[in-house]
Amino acid sequence: MDHETNEAEPDLSGSFCQTSSVGSPVSRCSLSLPRSLSFQVDDDIESENVSETGDIGDRALHSKRHSESGSIRLSDKGLENGMSVPISEGSAQHDSTALNTRSPMSLLPEEIISPISIDVLVCSKEKQEDKEKAFALPPLLEYMSCLVYLAVFGILGVLTRYKLQKLFGPGVAGVTSDNYPLYLDLPSNMVGSFLMGWWGVVFKGDISRVSDHLAIGLTTGYLGSLTTFSGWNQKMLDLSVDGHWVFSFVGFLIGLFLAAYAIKLGVGTAKCFKSFLERSNRSSDLAGWRVDNCYHHLGVLVVLVVILGLLWSVSWAMLKKEYNHDSGGAQLWLACIVAPPGVWIRWFLARLNGRGLGKAGSLKWVPFGTLIANVSAACIMAALSTVKKAVHTKTCETISTGIQLGFLGCLSTVSTFIAEYNAMEESQKNWRGYAYALMTIAVSFGLGILIYSVPVWTRGYK
Incomplete structure (x- = not known):
């Protein structure tokens, strides 16, 4: 191929590639595929994209290392079909963590040359220069950093959720209650979904340019722990x-509708605010905060380790102090202690999102990682609620409620669930969003009836 004249000629795979002048880092290719095969690839890519909208767990770290090494990783399906993948400068829409920052159907036509899997990491010249300046942590230290970020932000999410329960609950505002469809965790689920529109969709790329770990901590750690699906499901079981x-x-309908509306409102307001920043030339102010060298990484990590130690130390001290009292303080502090493992497990399960079932990867549109986390947390919470009614002692009440509030509240999430639902609803096959929501709610509620309601009815627990 003559690079100087920009002439196009067919390659061996049947596609036609055009390479820019010498020194240009990108090439532009268009595929010549059968219409049926093109439609199949298009559907597979969309299915994978919407399933990975919320989180992909520690796979994001592997994707980041691929991107920093300058390599391009093709999806397994693309390699199996022997297809060459179109690459264009306009294709560099994904951030360094390979997480979706917007719905796949919201991309403008000029931004898409032809379907590209989320596994294809393409960096523009500007982003490649940023990667060259960035400092890559060793894999072990990078995992440790993510776990510390998730732990600190997870505990902060639990504290925020507890305070919102008290603020909107019967004791203060009286908006929510255990006896009505407006359940106690509804405000935190709405706030978390709204902020997911800001931090997890519109501004996720900007936050990632400051620190990929910060983006994980805010979305998976804080927002995932601020919202809870297991608490929502258990309140409906109690009713x-x-x-x-x-x-x-009605409680399920109201909860789903308000959370879905909250994330749409968050995306809309965040886009307006971002356009204002771009017009006022303030969008580059975050460049000075970038964590891009060894000293910055280690400095932030040390600070977060100290904060985590303080949070755990205070929680242990307050747990001992409040344990002999009848208030819910002991339950809160126990929840803060056991919250991080819940966040970590959910983060690791998120690696299943977009992978599908079996070697063929069927049902890629189902975020199995989030689904497993929410359903398992709902089932364990139902089991603990049954134990509380059966044992009915103060110690059992404190321990069970603390685990429910902390570990299970952080293991399950509404913010990620609703982000995935919203992406599916805005895709070409919007029925998948309703099917995913129905699947999550029906399975969790149905198993909860078997684990919790049936023993209560048959044994006469009160």
Whole structure:
């Protein structure tokens, strides 16, 4: 191929590639594929993209290392089909963590040359220069940094959720209650979904340019722990076990509708604010905060380790102090102690999102990582609620409620769940969003009835 004349000629795979002048880091290719195969690839890519909208767990770290090494990794399906993948300068829409920052259907036509899997990491010249300046942590230290970020922000999420429960609960505002469809965790689920529109969709790329770990900490750690699906499901089980089946049904509808509207409102307001920053030339102010060398990474990590130690130390001290009292303080401090493992497990499970089932990767559109986290947390919470009613002692009440509030509240999430639902709803096959929501709610609630409601009805627990 003559690079100087920009002439196009067919390659061996049947596609036609055009390379820019010498020294240009990108090439532009267009595929010549059968229409049926093109449609199949298009559907597979969209399915994978919407499933990975919320989180991809520690796979983001592997993707980042691929991008920093300058390599391009093709999806397994693309390699198996022997297809060459189109690469263009306009294709560099994904951040360094390979996480979706917007719905795949929201991309403008001029930004898409042809379908590209999320696994294809393409960096523009500007981003390649940023990567050359960035400092790459050793893999072990990078994992440790992520775990510390997730732990600190997870505990902060639990504290925020608890305070919102008290603020909007019967004791203060009286908006939410255990006896009505407006359950206690509804405000935190709405706030977390709204902020997911800001930090997890619109501004995620900007936050990642400051620090990839900060983006993980804010979205997976803080917002994932601020919101809880298991608490939502358990409140609906409590209503149904008392015979308020209509309240349970309405509670699920209200919770889903308000969370879905909250993330749309968050995305809309964040886009308006971002356009204002761009017009006022303030979008580059974050460059000075970038964590891009060894000293910055280690400095931030040391500070977060100290904060985590203080949070755990204070929680242990307050747990011992409040344990003999009848207030809910002991439950809160125990929740702060056991919260980080819940966040870590959810983060590792998120690596299953977008992978599908089996070697063929069927049902890629289902975020199995998030689904497993939410359903398992709901089932364990239902089991602990059954134990509380069966044992009915102060010690059992404190320990069970603390685990429910902290570990299980952080293991399950509404913010990621609703981000995935929103991406599916805005895709070409919007029925997947409703199917995913119905699948998550129906399986969790159905298993909860077997684990919690049936023993309560048959044993006469009160």
